[in-house]
Amino acid sequence: MAPTAAFPFIEVRIVPPPAPLAQRSPGVVAVVGKAPSTADGGSAPANTPVRIETLDDAVTNFARRQAGNVVRNALYNSLELAFLQDPRPAKVYGVKVAGDDYAAALGGLEAADDVTMVSLANESGVGNPAGAGAPTGLQALKAHVETMSAAGQRRIGFAMVNPATEKGPTYVADITTAANPLKSSTSRMVMIAARGADGDAATAAMAAVAGLPVHHSIVLKKIRGVAIPVAKQYSPAEIKGLSEANLTPIIDPTLITGESLHFADGRLFTSDASLLHVDLVRTLDQIEFMLRAGLIGLVGDARITKPGMTLLKTQVDGILGPLKRQAVIDDYQIEIPVLDILTIPEVARTATDTSIVTAARADRTVDLVVTVTYGPAVSRLLVTLVAKF
Numbered sequence: 001m002a003p004t005a006a007f008p009f010i011e012v013r014i015v016p017p018p019a020p021l022a023q024r025s026p027g028v029v030a031v032v033g034k035a036p037s038t039a040d041g042g043s044a045p046a047n048t049p050v051r052i053e054t055l056d057d058a059v060t061n062f063a064r065r066q067a068g069n070v071v072r073n074a075l076y077n078s079l080e081l082a083f084l085q086d087p088r089p090a091k092v093y094g095v096k097v098a099g100d101d102y103a104a105a106l107g108g109l110e111a112a113d114d115v116t117m118v119s120l121a122n123e124s125g126v127g128n129p130a131g132a133g134a135p136t137g138l139q140a141l142k143a144h145v146e147t148m149s150a151a152g153q154r155r156i157g158f159a160m161v162n163p164a165t166e167k168g169p170t171y172v173a174d175i176t177t178a179a180n181p182l183k184s185s186t187s188r189m190v191m192i193a194a195r196g197a198d199g200d201a202a203t204a205a206m207a208a209v210a211g212l213p214v215h216h217s218i219v220l221k222k223i224r225g226v227a228i229p230v231a232k233q234y235s236p237a238e239i240k241g242l243s244e245a246n247l248t249p250i251i252d253p254t255l256i257t258g259e260s261l262h263f264a265d266g267r268l269f270t271s272d273a274s275l276l277h278v279d280l281v282r283t284l285d286q287i288e289f290m291l292r293a294g295l296i297g298l299v300g301d302a303r304i305t306k307p308g309m310t311l312l313k314t315q316v317d318g319i320l321g322p323l324k325r326q327a328v329i330d331d332y333q334i335e336i337p338v339l340d341i342l343t344i345p346e347v348a349r350t351a352t353d354t355s356i357v358t359a360a361r362a363d364r365t366v367d368l369v370v371t372v373t374y375g376p377a378v379s380r381l382l383v384t385l386v387a388k389f
Contacts, residue, residue: 033075033121087211103134196232
């Protein structure tokens with residue numbers, strides 16, 4: 001065989017940079033609602049998510065303009081409310097319902113994997129859970145967000161109690177009882193209480209939350225586009241009662257100048273006291289996504305050796321470190337039991353240590369425990385005013 005010529009003497013192979021890490025905005029919302037199947041309901045097909053970037057998009061897809069005026073419907077009105085919030089959601093989807101079949105429309109939303117919050121346009125009917133048929137009303141929303149979250153696509157549903165329910169001595173108990181079937185044991189529902197609201201308070205609240213950083217409490221944050229007559233607004237006793245029932249009242253507090261509506265509390269409608277607040281669940285959802293996106297490149301490549309597990313720990317550090325610096329979290333710890341054992345000389349390992357390493361290598365599975373310390377925002381200040389003479 002003839003010898004290979006030396007030219008070009010030095011060979012340099014160009015390796016492209018690694019693919020960028022997947023990113024997810026925590027403020028992507030979807031509004032599922034009713035619009036006419038005629039031309040008044042726009043050109044979008046039913047049960048199909050359509051991204052809405054402007055209100056003109058909403059008119060084209062879900063309404064119609066006639067003689068210069070928009071022919072309105074429930075879905076368009078709710079999308080308009082979403083765009084009125086400041087800051088706005090990062091992205092807004094609209095989904096048209098065929099008749100009353102919310103379950104089918106929500107099913108069309110399953111593949112939109114960037115959605116983090118969902119509402120039903122101006123819908124306050126609790127509906128029925130899945131029986132012989134699909135769930136209806138807000139029960140369909142609850143089933144959707146719980147099922148999608150369990151499958152790894154974390155979502156929160158925003159719903160509202162019936163705003164037409166009149167004030168009475170048993171108001172809090174009555175609406176809590178009515179809403180109780182929507183309580184989520186996995187902290188996936190927010191129930192908005194806005195008696196007398198003139199619009200879709202659930203969608204307005206959802207869009208207002210979507211514009212906030214995940215670790216910001218929603219307490220006393222502003223909601224735009226919805227009004228409540230003074231006579232319909234909640235009394236102090238009602239605000240406290242609703243909050244203690246894990247519903248979120250909408251109020252116009254005297255201590256905030258001007259006339260504007262705000263969240264009186266920031267709780268999820270849940271039976272899980274450990275996951276009670278919206279900002280906590282949003283933060284954990286975001287960290288979970290970042291860990292999954294940031295570690296996926298190690299699957300199949302990282303070795304179950306001391307250098308391989310050290311690389312894994314370094315990668316997690318690179319994800320959580322910036323969150324600590326940005327004050328999203330207060331602190332974190334990373335534990336990799338296999339790495340702890342691999343740092344021990346082989347002759348010094350116990351039989352249990354050897355068994356753990358052997359099992360990890362045989363199964364190709366490594367346990368990684370990440371502990372996050374979260375510093376929640378203040379919801380109540382206790383001030384003692386002492387008078388002296």
